[in-house]
Amino acid sequence: MKGILFALIGGALITLQGVANSRISQDIGTWQAATLTQFTGFILALIILMFARDTSWRKLKKVKPLYLTGGALAAIIIFSNVTAMHHIGVTLTVAVILIAQLGMTFLSDSQGWFGLAKQRMRLPQFVGIGMMIAGVVILS
Structure with a gap:
């Protein structure tokens, strides 16, 4: 919490x-x-x-x-x-920033960058980021 x-x-x-x-x-x-x-x-x-x-x-x-x-x-x-x-604008900027952050976290997790344990990205993660991208398209 x-x-x-x-x-x-x-x-x-x-x-x-x-x-x-x-x-x-x-x-x-x-x-x-x-x-x-x-x-x-x-x-x-x-x-x-x-x-x-x-x-x-x-x-x-x-x-x-x-x-x-x-x-x-x-x-x-x-x-x-x-x-x-x-x-x-602020709203679209923040939305795109969140997508960019998630994209970089996917890369760093899947590659084990910065000493992190490698994580396998599964369908739910890709569906989630796809939905966020769709939301940004709708916002813009």
């Missing part, structure tokens, strides 16, 4: 962040909005880390260098989301 609650909060906040970034980018530019978002996110995370007093960040050397690209990916994600929202 706790996982679902955090997923709901995260999903709602991703959408709100995208809308806010889209609005900010209209005033100062898309890369500027991405920079501002990354910076304010860094500041908040740093403050939380200081209060949490969790010292596990000191194990940074154990993290594979490939995985350290997450922050760089976030900048591209913000730029892509904001640009998409300007062109196709």
Whole structure:
């Protein structure tokens, strides 16, 4: 239950962040909005880390260098989301993002990327993503 609650909060906040970034980018530019978002996110995370007093960040050397690209990916994600929202609107952007996320999870699960155990994709998974794609077609 706790996982679902955090997923709901995260999903709602991703959408709100995208809308806010889209609005900010209209005033100062898309890369500027991405920079501002990354910076304010860094500041908040740093403050939380200081209060949490969790010292596990000191194990940074154990993290594979490939995985350290997450922050760089976030900048591209913000730029892509904001640009998409300007062109196709919030609802369609979020719908397409969800399909793209599911597509990448299918690939990473089926290939065992990032050290995950390989999962076999079955008909229900393909039917589910097909229904989502049909929903996006209807939305647009």
